[in-house]
Amino acid sequence: MIDTQDKIPTSKVERAMKLMGAGAKIGGNYLKYYAKKTINSEHTKEELHENNAADIYQSLSQLKGSALKVAQMLSMDKNLLPRAYTDKFALSQYSAPPMSGPLVVRTFEKSVGKSPMTVFDRFETNCTAAASIGQVHKAEKDGKILAVKIQYPGIGNSIQSDLKMVKPVANAMFGLPEKEMQKYFQEVEEKLLEETNYTLELERSQEISLACSAIPDIFFPKYYPEFSSSKVLVMDWLEGEHLKEFLQKNPTQEVKNRVAQALWDFYNFQLHTQLAIHADPHPGNFLFQPDGRVGVIDFGCVKVVPEDFYYHYFPLLVPEIRNNQPVVDQLLNHIEILFPADSSEVKAELQKAFLEMTSLLSRPFESERFHFTNEFIDEIYAKGEEIYQIPEVKKPTQPRGSKHALYVNRTYFGIYSMMADLNAEIDTKSDLWSGKLVDYWKDR
Amino acid sequence: MKNQIVSEYVKYCLKHGHAPANVFLLCESLEMTETEFYNHFSSLEKVEESVLVNRWEDVAARFAQDEQFGSFTITEKMLTMHFAFVESLREIRSYLLWKFQDWKNPTDQIKGLMGLRSAFQATVSPMLNTASVSGEIPDRKVISKLNVEALGMNLAFVMHFWLKDDSADFERTDACIEKSVQLTMDFVGRNAVDKLFDFGKFLIQGFQK
Numbered sequence: 159m160i161d162t163q164d165k166i167p168t169s170k171v172e173r174a175m176k177l178m179g180a181g182a183k184i185g186g187n188y189l190k191y192y193a194k195k196t197i198n199s200e201h202t203k204e205e206l207h208e209n210n211a212a213d214i215y216q217s218l219s220q221l222k223g224s225a226l227k228v229a230q231m232l233s234m235d236k237n238l239l240p241r242a243y244t245d246k247f248a249l250s251q252y253s254a255p256p257m258s259g260p261l262v263v264r265t266f267e268k269s270v271g272k273s274p275m276t277v278f279d280r281f282e283t284n285c286t287a288a289a290s291i292g293q294v295h296k297a298e299k300d301g302k303i304l305a306v307k308i309q310y311p312g313i314g315n316s317i318q319s320d321l322k323m324v325k326p327v328a329n330a331m332f333g334l335p336e337k338e339m340q341k342y343f344q345e346v347e348e349k350l351l352e353e354t355n356y357t358l359e360l361e362r363s364q365e366i367s368l369a370c371s372a373i374p375d376i377f378f379p380k381y382y383p384e385f386s387s388s389k390v391l392v393m394d395w396l397e398g399e400h401l402k403e404f405l406q407k408n409p410t411q412e413v414k415n416r417v418a419q420a421l422w423d424f425y426n427f428q429l430h431t432q433l434a435i436h437a438d439p440h441p442g443n444f445l446f447q448p449d450g451r452v453g454v455i456d457f458g459c460v461k462v463v464p465e466d467f468y469y470h471y472f473p474l475l476v477p478e479i480r481n482n483q484p485v486v487d488q489l490l491n492h493i494e495i496l497f498p499a500d501s502s503e504v505k506a507e508l509q510k511a512f513l514e515m516t517s518l519l520s521r522p523f524e525s526e527r528f529h530f531t532n533e534f535i536d537e538i539y540a541k542g543e544e545i546y547q548i549p550e551v552k553k554p555t556q557p558r559g560s561k562h563a564l565y566v567n568r569t570y571f572g573i574y575s576m577m578a579d580l581n582a583e584i585d586t587k588s589d590l591w592s593g594k595l596v597d598y599w600k601d602r
Numbered sequence: 603m604k605n606q607i608v609s610e611y612v613k614y615c616l617k618h619g620h621a622p623a624n625v626f627l628l629c630e631s632l633e634m635t636e637t638e639f640y641n642h643f644s645s646l647e648k649v650e651e652s653v654l655v656n657r658w659e660d661v662a663a664r665f666a667q668d669e670q671f672g673s674f675t676i677t678e679k680m681l682t683m684h685f686a687f688v689e690s691l692r693e694i695r696s697y698l699l700w701k702f703q704d705w706k707n708p709t710d711q712i713k714g715l716m717g718l719r720s721a722f723q724a725t726v727s728p729m730l731n732t733a734s735v736s737g738e739i740p741d742r743k744v745i746s747k748l749n750v751e752a753l754g755m756n757l758a759f760v761m762h763f764w765l766k767d768d769s770a771d772f773e774r775t776d777a778c779i780e781k782s783v784q785l786t787m788d789f790v791g792r793n794a795v796d797k798l799f800d801f802g803k804f805l806i807q808g809f810q811k
Binding site: 257258259260261263264265268275310311312315 | 670674677678681682685769771773774776777779780784
């Protein structure tokens with residue numbers, strides 16, 4: 159059971175106050191940090207981050223829906239956030255304050271046209287889990303346990319205003335002026351609005367689970383369009399544990415490798431064959447089973463990768479293309495890492511940094527098998543930190559990076575860190591797709 | 603027959619943009635004699651009152667026998683009734699939009715909603731009493747009488763909100779009900795005020811020794 163929150167901030171003003179509260183507190187934490195530092199130099203920056211994360215989390219956790227989603231989004235982009243932020247935000251992925259029983263019934267009735275009590279043999283009005291824009295209820299029909307996902311009423315309307323309020327906080331965190339971030343926010347906004355459309359989610363869930371049904375060890379719930387609507391989504395209840403609980407039970411490395419392999423294959427198949435990926439790889443969406451199989455739920459956030467972007471971004475992961483300077487130039491300009499107006503020093507510096515990063519990220523693909531360790535992830539962090547020190551990255555004169563990269567990166571960071579959490583050693587052959595990319599660039 | 607008169611009254615208002623000037627006019631469009639009319643209502647004002655009162659009473663009757671409703675907490679009961687009532691108002695939304703505009707000043711409106719208020723209190727007061735006896739909400743003696751008023755005002759507020767709501771399927775009204783009823787019930791339920799009184803009592807008793 160999840161505690162019912164005493165009071166939900168209602169008005170926009172009140173919600174804004176909440177976030178401003180966080181802003182003020184962060185300021186306070188920095189003051190505290192500097193005050194403590196002057197007295198005790200051992201006071202770590204890590205602790206400061208922890209204090210900040212706690213305050214931001216507290217503020218965000220009282221918001222529902224899209225603000226929570228933004229928190230999730232930021233929390234997944236581990237490369238941009240210190241670890242302390244990430245750990246706190248990971249919490250927000252699990253729980254949000256629930257809707258009352260009558261509202262759940264009401265929303266279901268309005269949307270499906272019948273009361274949940276008549277549709278199902280049994281329906282629990284207490285929610286079992288909170289999703290960020292809705293909540294999940296357990297139901298039973300003809301002996302089958304079902305999961306009924308119900309959306310908070312009016313969530314679509316509040317997303318845009320929520321985002322507007324999160325913007326300043328996010329901008330402060332990334333150190334970028336609002337205007338520069340516009341196209342990225344737009345991408346997030348689009349995705350968030352898509353997530354409120356359960357009809358679309360149903361379609362995609364069915365499509366992807368069909369396309370990926372041949373991948374070993376991955377399984378999906380069955381969906382029930384007849385009881386679903388734009389606000390209600392009904393599927394089989396999947397048993398299984400979230401990654402953290404799964405790991406706490408000390409599964410053998412063999413089982414861990416098996417789940418890791420399943421996830422790895424699942425993502426690479428989606429990306430390189432379907433050009434569309436389940437872009438919400440947060441721990442709540444995977445249900446691990448003791449035998450090494452993984453259930454995947456929640457296709458609310460699917461990033462469709464434009465072909466054009468695909469053929470300009472992923473070739474950088476292939477060493478033989480990465481060593482071809484004219485092609486690399488073309489690629490980096492196309493994905494907006496470099497601009498024609500950049501000075502040659504800036505160009506050289508950015509290109510070097512970016513290629514170093516991609517060669518690090520593509521290391522798993524360069525051998526038949528790869529062992530994902532925490533050291534590997536730390537190396538990525540360190541490289542990210544190093545790149546961040548480049549003046550043009552730290553204080554950019556213009557936004558860099560395609561907006562399409564946002565969800566793709568987030569997804570792969572998520573997968574990499576899951577792989578490391580599993581300490582997985584898996585087959586990472588890339589010949590299935592790298593050949594396609596090499597061919598594409600051969601005659602250009 | 604009663605319902606027929608009420609729905610004809612609503613129709614008449616919407617068609618003509620004003621209420622029937624007298625009983626005769628309403629009876630004419632009902633093809634009914636005035637004598638018959640007075641079997642059901644004593645005046646046009648009573649008819650107008652019934653537009654809202656009937657709907658509330660329907661809602662109350664629907665849940666009175668419902669076993670599941672009986673097992674709800676008092677907050678859940680209030681939420682359910684609010685949802686159901688606002689839902690039933692949909693049928694007469696244009697009438698209400700017109701009516702709320704037709705009430706030129708707040709006093710007209712208060713008068714116009716008097717009937718609904720009594721009907722609401724007749725249903726909700728016993729529920730609150732039961733909840734109070736079972737200890738679900740504290741008995742604050744005289745102040746407890748205000749609870750039903752607060753909830754009534756909340757209902758009026760929700761109606762106003764709904765009339766202005768332009769969100770798809772009136773989703774925002776659902777959210778408004780969820781939040782406002784819970785907030786009101788937070789005041790009705792055990793809260794800091796009780797502790798304040800308790801503390802006050804403790805202090806006074808201390809001084810009396």
